Amino acid sequence: MDHAQSGRIATAATRRNRYSMTRAPAIDRVRSRLIEAVQPEYGRIPMFIYSDPDVYRLEMSTVFREAWLFVAHVSELPEVGSFVVRDMGEESVIVARGDDRTVRVFLNSCRHRGMRLACADFGSTNVWRCPYHGFSYGSRGEFLGTLVGAPFERVAYPGGLDRDALHLIEAKADIYQGLVFATWGKHSPQLVSYLGNVAWYLDLVVGRAEMEVVGVPQKWVVPTGWKLPCENFAADAYHTATAHSFLARLGLVETVGFGRDGYHVDPGGGHGLGVGVHSDQGGSYFPVELAEEYANRLSPDQLRLLKRVKNLHGNVFPNLSFLIPSFIDVDGRRVSGMMLRVWQPIAPDKVQVWSWHLVEKNAPGWWKTLGRKMYTQTFGASGMFDQDDTENWEAQTHNATASLSRADEVFLHYEMGLGMQPLPDSPGPGDVYDGKFNEAAGRTFYRTWLDYVVGRELV
Template identity: 35%
Template sequence: MARTARHDAIHALVDVKQGLISRELFVNEELYQQEQERLFAHCWLFVGHESQIPKPGDYFVSAMGEESVILTRDREQRIHVFLNTCRHRGMKVCRYDEGNTPVFTCPYHGWSYGTDGRLVGVPYYRECYQEQLDKAEWGLVEVPQLVNYKGTIWATWDEAAPPFAEYLGGMKVHLDTLLDCRDGREGGSEVLGGVQKWVMPCNWKFAAENFAGDAYHNISHRSVDLAGIGPSGAGRRDTVERSTAQRLGASFPDLGHGAVSFLQLDDVPYTPSYQNTPIVEEYFRHCYEERKRRLGKDARLLGLVGNVFPNTAYLARQPRSIAVWHPRGALKTEAWRWFLVDADAPPEVKDVLRHYYLRYSGPAGMTEQDDMENWNYATLASKGVIARRYPYNYQMGLGQDYGTYDSPGVLTDRIAEQNQRGFYERWAAYMDGARTDPRNGGRNDGRATRKGARPGAHRPESRGKPPDADGRSRSGG
């Protein structure tokens, strides 16, 4: 399809100016397949956390779009992300969720790879290959770009994708409210417990756009607030500092990210949230004061929720976590949720948070169950040929401008659907080729981005260290 025709086809489905999005985006298998090539093969995707692979040989099997990948740390402490498929016949070389190993061995014919991706073992190498097989050409396929951003590992299959910091843009300040220590120090988080994984019968974009900042659906969680699952064991499901702050919806339509944070307008004292557990209450009071001291006026920004385009969502404060909405079909999503905590938090704090996080999130979490009900039944009710004729409405706040705060992005101080419109504006740009066409100034021409994945391209010994978020070479360790 010529790009102009593709553009017209996509924008017939996504009309952000009118605030109308076709239901086809949520049920159409052909669009879903196109997303894999045009979007997931180009975007920066969250893979895992460095605390999941602290030692050489540690690995965590993750996913990038539909692709199974291995996040691992080699003997030299370098972090890698490899496609989890043998170069010989494609069998998975790692079938466990996580662990430690000196080699990834394919169970089919026995090809074996080091944790640096090199092909190190080939059965009958002398007898049947006559030592003619060039092992250096047949290592595991490795992502061409990888970054360790404050402990979180992100990767892209697109060699020409912009550096992660550029990809993140103004979303950084919001994402940092998740990743930085509660007392304002940079980074310092670790994964608390295991990764929760579950499957939902809905399209991945329902979850992504919800976490991009759907503040309109609070009514869905009213029963949770009535039950009182807050950190103190009562009251609203999350922390209460937000009641003394200004809502700050931030959309980045040229990047696709969206966030809702809160901005304290005055010098607000700490708001007690863990009254039932004095040690935890004292810890968070201390962190709150320290953060104000370290960050000054920047400490006024309190993160709530956000989605890094396309499918990495977070809850910045309570329950502090990252979720990835893995696409598994037009009507199926595999959700993974990582819970974070400051690595040096006292054990009592981690234990209380673990219980609170589980009350709130994950397949058994009361709030996440509410969300899934909505997404699952919306999907079911959108499949029919009649239902598909009627687009969804994204018109809340359309045409209004609230940009009065000193913060990047398109901002609102009230509930609006600008973040969702921004998400789909970016989605359309990827899908119609505008994002990836070099004639449009894009750096992501799909024809030029396959190098990292082409057969024989993998040469780990010459690859050097992965860049950091600013594009500089750095150690992944």
């Protein structure tokens, strides 16, 4: 190495050190402020955390790098070579199925100049070819993620290319009940440990039968901070009596209190859910044609709870929400349109919503047809419920942004159910409370979030 090159390297290292030294105090100040202001155990959540740019940057480097993030359902990758393009935090990734049927997740970035390799939302291919300089990477077999060639390679690189060094950057990936998760965290726990108790309830939603995605996910942008809708699905059944009171006025449910009956569940780990139950002596609201498949895939306790479900909502930390909407009578049949939803942050005060409709692969035709209709009308991009919810989240985020100058004075109230004891005999694991009006899972959501952003060891 000559003196000039040595000097350039030393100068670059000095710049990096100076940058780290200036950034570290700023990050420490944000973390110190959060430790002092965010008090989940007392139900006090400061409003500034929903839209503060410094908090958002900290989330991108902690929560969305260390947590397990949902990226696809296996039914979206039906064949060898099929892929979808998704996001992990603000980074684009390719989710692909190889010849060995294994699903892998790669950063959607060419190792040459960082251009996106896959520019379509989904497809099937034998090779990903960079549209900028033509570097090509295998999408199948032993060459999956490996640089397989470059234009005029012998002329441009007479010494050859180090293909191992130019391999696509790969995330750790795993699958639970058809849900594909990935993480950049080198020390993240195994997926099943990360999910913990919420996995038992996920079985009711996506594991009760072989499920498949219907069509492609709907996408739209909402001007809201990402935590508001996530925590809403995890812990807030209370808003249904006001925000969604139209259901009672239209006669689709008996009273505005339709969201209370059932259980509020704090499974731990930042996850949360509510299970609405009915007292109908007629039994399960789900199709009788699927009863045998349900019984084969669920435990007796799970099957017993599923037969009582009239709605079920929840969130896997940080940003995967799931929902079995309230069953509604259509042409003499009870029907619901199940969905998964990711609240993909794209700015401190903006998310891109990804919404999937799932249905049992072996379901009767009427259940599939009416289920898709109900999904579209209730929780699709133009759904009745989303019109109510997104208006609230947008206004909340606007107020959070407007109050940044006096942020430490404005706290939100998360004390519902504080001090209540879980049921001694509960239908499932975790802390289970009688009635869905409770915010225990919301407080755990913010405790887990706080532990991630301030760098505390997660319990």
